[in-house]
Structure formats: structure tokens, C-alpha cells
Amino acid sequence: MNVHSRFETELQVRPDDIDMFQHVHSSRYMDYVLAARVDQMGRCYGMAWEEYIKRGLGWFLFSTRMEFLRPLMMGDRFIVRTWIEDIPGPDTARVCFEIDRLPARKRCFQGEASYKLVQLSTGRAVAIPEDIRARFEI
Numbered sequence: 001m002n003v004h005s006r007f008e009t010e011l012q013v014r015p016d017d018i019d020m021f022q023h024v025h026s027s028r029y030m031d032y033v034l035a036a037r038v039d040q041m042g043r044c045y046g047m048a049w050e051e052y053i054k055r056g057l058g059w060f061l062f063s064t065r066m067e068f069l070r071p072l073m074m075g076d077r078f079i080v081r082t083w084i085e086d087i088p089g090p091d092t093a094r095v096c097f098e099i100d101r102l103p104a105r106k107r108c109f110q111g112e113a114s115y116k117l118v119q120l121s122t123g124r125a126v127a128i129p130e131d132i133r134a135r136f137e138i
Contacts, residue, residue, distance in 0.1 A: 005138045006083040007044040009036035010102070013076045023071035029109045030064070033097045036080035045135045057126070059093075059115040066111040070101065077102040084136050091117050091125040093136070 011032055019025035042048030052058060072078060078101050085094045092114060099109040116125045117132075 004084040004136060005044070006081055007036075007040040008079045008081045009039045010077060010079055011035060012078070013072050013074055015074065017072075018074050023073050024076075026068060029066065029068070029099065030113075032078075032080050032099060033082065033113070036082055036097070037095070040082060045138070047132065047135055053120070056120050058118055058120050060118045060123075060125075061113055061115055063114040064111060065113075066109065068109055070106060070108040072099070072101060072108055078108065079105070085112060087128065087133065087136065088114075090127040093117070093128070 013024055017024045017028045038049055078099050081098045081100070083096055085096045087093050094112060094114045096112045097110065098107060100106060101108050117128050118124060119126050
């Protein structure tokens with residue numbers, strides 16, 4: 001079993017993230033995870049999303065599990081931590097995530113998501129190329 005590095009991205013709740021109950025709407029949490037993954041793909045893995053697109057590749061989300069533990073509120077700063085938990089198949093990566101409110105680092109949200117690598121022109125799953133797998137082994 002490989003152990004993969006965990007990476008962090010700091011973000012802040014914006015006014016348009018707030019719902020009528022005065023906390024972050026549930027749909028925004030996965031937006032935060034996506035924003036962190038986009039940041040981390042280039043900054044931490046050395047392969048920005050644009051490089052995938054140039055190669056005709058994209059990641060398709062096919063499964064997710066989410067746990068909402070504490071609400072984020074207007075103005076909160078928080079850390080989104082993500083890591084590749086495993087690569088269970090030739091075309092699949094399972095990513096785990098956590099969101100901790102700053103400065104106390106209280107856990108607000110956690111879960112996991114499974115993605116398939118697809119050929120953008122066909123929408124069909126393709127095996128993860130070895131050079132991309134190697135980037136994940138950090």
C-alpha cells in the first residue's frame with residue numbers, strides 16, 4: 001500500500017457562499033475541494049489542469065461521500081486538505097479531503113471522492129499514464 005502526501009490550500013468563505021440560514025450552503029463544500037485540487041495539481045503535483053486538457057484528458061467524478069461536521073460561516077478562513085488515498089484500478093483515483101476552520105483547525109467537513117480518467121474526445125475511461133501515476137507517488 002502506497003502512502004501519498006497530503007496537501008493544503010487555504011481559502012476564505014465568500015458572501016455568495018452563504019445560504020438563507022447564514023452559513024455556507026452544502027453545495028459549496030465540494031466547490032472548495034475542487035478549488036483546492038486545481039491549486040494542488042499544479043503547485044504540488046507539477047501538472048496543472050491545463051496540461052491534462054492539452055493531452056485530451058480529464059477527471060470524471062463518479063462517486064462521493066461527504067460528512068458535514070460543523071458549519072462554516074461568513075468570513076471564516078479554512079484549510080482544504082486533500083490526498084490520493086489509493087489508485088484502485090487502472091483508470092481510477094480515490095481522493096480524500098478534509099476542511100478545517102482556522103485558526104483552531106476544527107474539522108468542519110470530510111469525505112472522499114472517486115474519479116475516472118477519461119479521454120475528453122470520447123468520454124471513455126482510459127488507463128492512467130505512468131508519468132501521471134508517478135506524479136501521484138509523492
